[in-house]
Each structure stands twice: as C-alpha cells, then as structure tokens.
Amino acid sequence: MVESKEMKDAIQGVIQELMDSIMDKVLFKDPFLKDVHLSTKPLYAALVPDEIFKGSHFERRFVTPFGKVWEKLAVVAATHGLGYAEMGYRIDGSIPEGQLQRISEVLNTLEHSKKNKGKTAPNWESELSYIKQGKGESIPVSVICDLYVEDRSTNRRYAFEIKAPLPNSDQTKVSKEKILKLHCMEPQVVDGAFFALPYNPYGKREDYAWSFPFRWFDMKHDDVVLIGDEFWDTIGGSGTYTSFISAVNEIGIEYKERIYREYLGIEPPAAYDPEDALLHEPLPEYHTKKKN
16 A cells, blocks of 8 residues: 555645635635625624624635545545546446346336335346346447546556435436446446445444435445445555545644634634544444455
8 A cells, every 4th residue: 555644645735725725715815704794684694693604605615616525535545546546537338228228227116116015125236237138239328437547556447436425316326327337338448336435424334324325225235335444445555544534634623723713713612622523533343345
C-alpha cells in the first residue's frame, strides 16, 4: 500500500482546497449581510435569530462545491494506490439485445411488487446469471461511471458507482443498471464494476440499515456492493480507509472552530465536543472484501 502519511496528505489537500475556498467566499467574496437580510426578509428577521439564516447562507455555499467530494477523494486514493483514476469516465461496449431486455426486466421486477407475492428480493448472482443467458444482435452501449480505475501493476480495470452513504432509491436503480451493463459488455471492458458507499454510518456491514438501496441490492451480502473500508482499501490498498478517516478527523476540528469564530463570530458553545462528530474508524471485525 501507499505510505499512510503520503495518502493522508493527499486527501487533506483536496479537503483543505475546498474548505479554504468556501471560507474565502463566505468571509470576503459573498458574506452574510445582516442589513440586506433585514431589508429583504423583515418578518423572518423579526422572528428568527440572524444566526439561523447565517448558518443557511454558509450551508448553501458549502453543499455545491462538496457535491463531488467523494469522487475527488477516491481519485486521490486510487491514483496513489493503483496508479490511475478518473471521474466521470465513459466506457463503450456492446451488449446482446436479449441481455438488455433482461436487464430492464430484472429492474422492473425489483421495482414493482408481484400480485399476491410482494416485492422480489435482490440477488446479484442469480440476476446476472439470468441476464447473461440473453441472446441477440449486439447493441452499442455507453456507460459513464462515477469512477474508473486502472491497476497499473496488473493492467486490471475497475468501474465504480459512488453514492453518498445514504443514497435514495432512484440513484441506486440508475447505478445498478449501469453496473449490470458493464458486466454484460462483450468483449469484457472492465475486470470489475461495483456499487460503492464511501462511509458506513452504521459501523459494521451487517448493521447497514438504510432502506432505499435494499430495493436494488442485498446490501449485506452482494459481492458487487462495497461499503466503507471495502471500497477504500480496494482502490488504494490495505489501510487506505484508516488513512482517509484519520485525514478528515485531523483537519475537521480546526475548520469547525474557525467557522465558529471567524464566520459565526462566537466561541464554540460550552457543551461543544469536537469528538462527537468525528468519522469512525472501521471496527476490528469489519469484513474487508477483496478484488476478484
């Protein structure tokens, strides 16, 4: 694996660049102006403390630049770990017409309950086996994956759909369709394609409980699903997830305190404990999946 300090420094560099840009914007280029707020929203200002809207002002300027932060951090980890990575990568191939029809059939079955039978439970292995039995004319297909990675030491190629730790159903459906297509392309264009969640707020894989993605994947057992350390260690080598967690926590406390003092203009509350919101290290018994 890459030296942990080198990996940590690279990850922190991405976050610091984004955070410094946001701080510059909210402090100097586009600050919250109390007088403007009072004149444009006098009723709100009369009823609600300015600090609430000042927080909203910050949030709106934070969310947009951080929209692709998981992918940006993954590119750093994969480049340092395996050798090459790219966001928003287009993969072209061909898929038999019958397999495309079966992909649509499988997704439709998962989305809609059967009469008197309830919902069909997802099962990646059986679904893919059924789909690959489809025949017919080869149809050109393109898939744009969130992250494309090449292992320069083995020449193996991987594609990932990266979603926030609590994805919605529609996002997951789109990702599953892409991943199925990547697995069906002939000739083979990637050596693996995965649905990846970069962090597990529930701790252990077997405890992951966000309901929406379960409609499309068996989140606890499907090999095509990578959560937390499974994902980071796949793209960056053993120990990458720990480096990622450490890198974020190390600089997070500093930025929180700067936001309190420099932006909100107050001292951190007496009850403030920076340790409360730290990302959690992977638990020792957490299962780590290996690349095929």
